[in-house]
Amino acid sequence: METLRKQPWSLWWMQARCIARIEVRRNLLTWKAAWIYFLAFVPTAIIAIHALFDRSHHALTDDTNVLAGIVQFYYIRLGIFFGCLGIFSRLIRGEMIERSLHFYLLAPVRREVLLLAKFAAGVFGAVLLFGSAIVVDFAFMYASFGADGQDYMFNGPGLAQLQAYLAVVVLGCVGYGAVFLLLSMMFRNPMPAAMLVLGWEAINPVMPSLLQKISVASYLKHLMPITVPGEGLFALLTVQTDPVRGWVAATGLLLLAAVVLAYSCIRIRTIEIRYTTE
Amino acid sequence: MTAGDRIVFEDVSKFYGEVLGVNRVSLSLPPGVTTLVGPNGSGKTTLMNLMTGLVQPSSGRISVLGLTPGDPNEFFREVGYCTQFDSFPRGLTGWDFVFDSLLLHGMGSANASKLACEALERVGLMEAARRKIAGYSKGMRQKIRLAQSIAHHPQVLVLDEPLNGLDPMARAESLALFEELSRLGMHLIISSHILDEVDRISDRVVLITGGYLVAEGNIHAVRSEVRDKPMQVLIRCDRPELLASRMFTLNHCVEARLHSDGHGVFLRTTDIDEFYRLLNGIATEGLVNIEAVAPADDDTHAIYQYLIGSEGGAS
Numbered sequence: 001m002e003t004l005r006k007q008p009w010s011l012w013w014m015q016a017r018c019i020a021r022i023e024v025r026r027n028l029l030t031w032k033a034a035w036i037y038f039l040a041f042v043p044t045a046i047i048a049i050h051a052l053f054d055r056s057h058h059a060l061t062d063d064t065n066v067l068a069g070i071v072q073f074y075y076i077r078l079g080i081f082f083g084c085l086g087i088f089s090r091l092i093r094g095e096m097i098e099r100s101l102h103f104y105l106l107a108p109v110r111r112e113v114l115l116l117a118k119f120a121a122g123v124f125g126a127v128l129l130f131g132s133a134i135v136v137d138f139a140f141m142y143a144s145f146g147a148d149g150q151d152y153m154f155n156g157p158g159l160a161q162l163q164a165y166l167a168v169v170v171l172g173c174v175g176y177g178a179v180f181l182l183l184s185m186m187f188r189n190p191m192p193a194a195m196l197v198l199g200w201e202a203i204n205p206v207m208p209s210l211l212q213k214i215s216v217a218s219y220l221k222h223l224m225p226i227t228v229p230g231e232g233l234f235a236l237l238t239v240q241t242d243p244v245r246g247w248v249a250a251t252g253l254l255l256l257a258a259v260v261l262a263y264s265c266i267r268i269r270t271i272e273i274r275y276t277t278e
Numbered sequence: 279m280t281a282g283d284r285i286v287f288e289d290v291s292k293f294y295g296e297v298l299g300v301n302r303v304s305l306s307l308p309p310g311v312t313t314l315v316g317p318n319g320s321g322k323t324t325l326m327n328l329m330t331g332l333v334q335p336s337s338g339r340i341s342v343l344g345l346t347p348g349d350p351n352e353f354f355r356e357v358g359y360c361t362q363f364d365s366f367p368r369g370l371t372g373w374d375f376v377f378d379s380l381l382l383h384g385m386g387s388a389n390a391s392k393l394a395c396e397a398l399e400r401v402g403l404m405e406a407a408r409r410k411i412a413g414y415s416k417g418m419r420q421k422i423r424l425a426q427s428i429a430h431h432p433q434v435l436v437l438d439e440p441l442n443g444l445d446p447m448a449r450a451e452s453l454a455l456f457e458e459l460s461r462l463g464m465h466l467i468i469s470s471h472i473l474d475e476v477d478r479i480s481d482r483v484v485l486i487t488g489g490y491l492v493a494e495g496n497i498h499a500v501r502s503e504v505r506d507k508p509m510q511v512l513i514r515c516d517r518p519e520l521l522a523s524r525m526f527t528l529n530h531c532v533e534a535r536l537h538s539d540g541h542g543v544f545l546r547t548t549d550i551d552e553f554y555r556l557l558n559g560i561a562t563e564g565l566v567n568i569e570a571v572a573p574a575d576d577d578t579h580a581i582y583q584y585l586i587g588s589e590g591g592a593s
Contacts (some may be wrong), residue, residue, distance in 0.1 A: 008351065011384045020379045026369060102332055103426075106361075107382040109352035257297035271446060273332040274294065 008180035015109045016117035023121035025063040028128070031198060036083045040133040043070045043079075051144040060145050060152055064161075067141055068226035071134065071165050076172055076220055077201070080130055085194050086175035087126050091118040092268070094182035099275045104203050112265040119181055119261065134165050157225070164225040171223065171253050173217035178257040182264045185271065213252060282344040284308055285434065285465060292324055298489040299324040299333070304466030305494060307467070310481035311460045314469040315582050322469040322487040323362065326436050329467070330359045332528035341415065342434055343465075355586055358427035362438040364419060366411045372398065372422045373407040379426050397429035400455060402448075416443035426450065432467040441470050453479055477578040487586045507584045508532050508546040511553065514570040518543035520542065521566045528556060 027033060047070075084213040092115070095101035104114050131263040142149030142158060152158045179197060212218045221227070223246050285307040292299035314322040327333045328340055331347025340346065345353045366375060374541040376397055380390035398404045401421040406414065411422060420443045427435060437456070441449050443589045457479045460466055467480040470476045483500060485492040493500045501509070510533075515521055522534040522543045530553065533546035554571075 009353065014384050015382055018378070022367075030369060032368075095367070098368065099363050100367045102361060102363060103334060103367060103379065106330060106359050107379060108351050108384075109382055110350055131297065155530060211564055253377060270334065272334060 002181075012113045013112065015162050016113055016120065019109070019114060019117035020121040020124065023091070024116055024125055027087065027121070028125040033087075036129060037245070039079045039083045040129040041136075043074055044133050044140065044165050051140045053183055058147055063141055063145075064121060064152075064186045065226065067137060068161075068224065070137065070229040072224060072228055073167065075130060075134065075218060076168065080126070080169065080172045081198065081201075081266055083130060084102050084122075084126055084173055086095070087179050088122045088180040089121070089184040089190050089194075090235070091122055091181060091184070092176045092191065092271075096273075096275065101271075102273045105273060110267045115181075115268045116261065119177060120263075122181070123170075124172050126177060127170050130169045130173065131166050134169060135162065138162050139259075142162070161225040164223060166222050167250070168220050171250060172216065172220055174257045175219065175253050178260040178264070179216065181266070182260050185267050187265060214256070216253065216256070217255035219249045219256070220230075227248055285342050285467070286340065287325075287328075288339045290328060290335045290340055292328055292333060300486070300489045300491075302338070303486075303491050305484065305491070307465065307482070307484075309460075309463050309465050311456060311466045311468060311476075311479050312482040313473075313476050313483050313578060314467065314486060315473065315483055315578055315586070316486040316492075317586060318584075319327070320487045320586075322486060323438055324489075325484075325486070326359070326361075326438050326469065328434060330357060332359075334487045354432075355430065356433045357436065358430065358432035358434070359436040360423045360427040360438065360440055361441065364416070366419070366422075368412075370411055370590060371408050372403055372411055372414070372418075372425075375422060376407075376426050376429050380429055383430055393429050393431070394425075397425040400428065401425045402451065410553065417445060417448055420444055421448070424455075424522060428459070432464070434467070435459060437468045437470075439466060439470055441475065472581040473582060474577070480578060483578050483581065485585050486579065492585050493581070497578060497581065498573075498576050501548060501573070501581055502550075509547045509550050509553075509573065510546045510575040510580075511550075512537065512542055512543055512544050512570075512572050512574040513557070514542040516541070516567045516569075517565070521560065521568075523535065524560055524566075525553075525556070528553075 067188070092101065095104070105111070107114075138153070138158070142153050153162075180190065180194065181194045184196070187193050201215055201217045204212055204218055287303050287305040290303045298321075303321075312461060314325060318323050324333065325333050326482070328335055329342060331350070331353070340352065343356055345356060347353050370378070373394065376394040377390055380393055381387070383390075385393070395404070398407050401424050403418060403421050403425060406418060411419065414422065420440065424437075427437075435456075440456075441452060444452060451476055456466055456468070460479065460481070468476055468480075477497070480497060482495055483497050485500070485576065513521060514537075518536055518541065522536065522545065525531045525543075525545050526534045528547075530549040531545055531547050533544075534546045537543060545553070547588045557568070557571065560566055
């Protein structure tokens, strides 16, 4: 305890904020991130087109289910998954490929602080993109219902659902971010490993309950305010697990991310700069 | 001088898989300018990367002023490394690059700004500081790396090919800067293939080839240890032909060559002590008026050629 108290926490905090600020500026405000913006806002564009040009009558509950399906099948299983793969793989591996990681490794910053600050910047960027996309999705979806939509949002369950979806986005970015950050340090090309993770997430529901705990999607499933049953191909993207309380699922996911990050911190201590072999 | 003032390698080896980086290197470098000399792939950059923790030794120990890269907060306050990697984080201006690196030291904006200005002015890049690095010439990129490595006033400056890409004027300015930093008591570890220029400011040389340390120490001392190679001496005098003929009769004098201006002669000898004794004798005879005597091949370039030259080009 005494040793912990003696650590230069204020310096580490200052360095972490500085690194996170640099990373957000470098990674979020760049043309190379355009495809992640595309991933985040494709459903928004489709919902907006429907809201503006589709004059046929829809029931509000139907559209609520459509929105739940978009979050469940698109954002969680594809958008956030691949968005986080792009964002978090770039943080360490991308800098090794671009031969610029050594500037950080030659700074007076503990490598663990560097890794966690980069991770925080990645989470901030991913949550900002996907969170704002879902907020705008809600706005377009319920604005087209006029007063009924407004009533559903502010006097009905709409706001609570939005909060739950945002929580799912945050936890999804934390979970997938931690996994992809580690994979990018372990493999020169993390894509095959990411595909294995995608496959694992798909077959996870048929695994024993202990193995189900090693899955980001299975935790997120318990936090969804509305569950849409998967049919046909969507059934492959549907996770059916034993029911778990929301706070247990959130804590479980955070613990999983913490374990993965702790292992990443150990790995980054031994990372070497050998750009010629990258 | 204690280990706390020195850069110390203790029996350090580095293997990249089965490929040898450096093998059983032991060094103890005092302050001043140390030049690393060796062919391409000889292990110079590996030594520098080991020193700064970019790669970890397979065996042995390294300390820089008693510090190790395992404690980066302390270590990198004292060490600056100007690498030869010609790549930068995307989208940065020269100013961002230097300023951001200073913020990582935990400095406030005002202090970081002051030090960034000072470093950029020192390398003559203040005017271009607000431009994106992506638009810099090779020489400017070299300078901005140098600025970043000296901005925090380190005690140890590691420079991997710091003169690459610089025009003659910028080279002269950089060398003057290195000399100035050396006079302030800093350690400068330089690898450069522009040996003639670096030689002027070097206090000692480390020769390395194939990952093995070949020689190390003061340039003149290293040269005198290379006894199997005849030493070359330039003698400035009024009658070089006469001096050459007298000296060439000695059996340890193996080569004589007149200087192109006709006012001197280069002589090679296998016994330098006997050579100087006989030269004194000739001078006292009064037949030849000797103006100056100077070793002509105890520079880094000559030592490199003698010890390593046959194995590859200079790097």
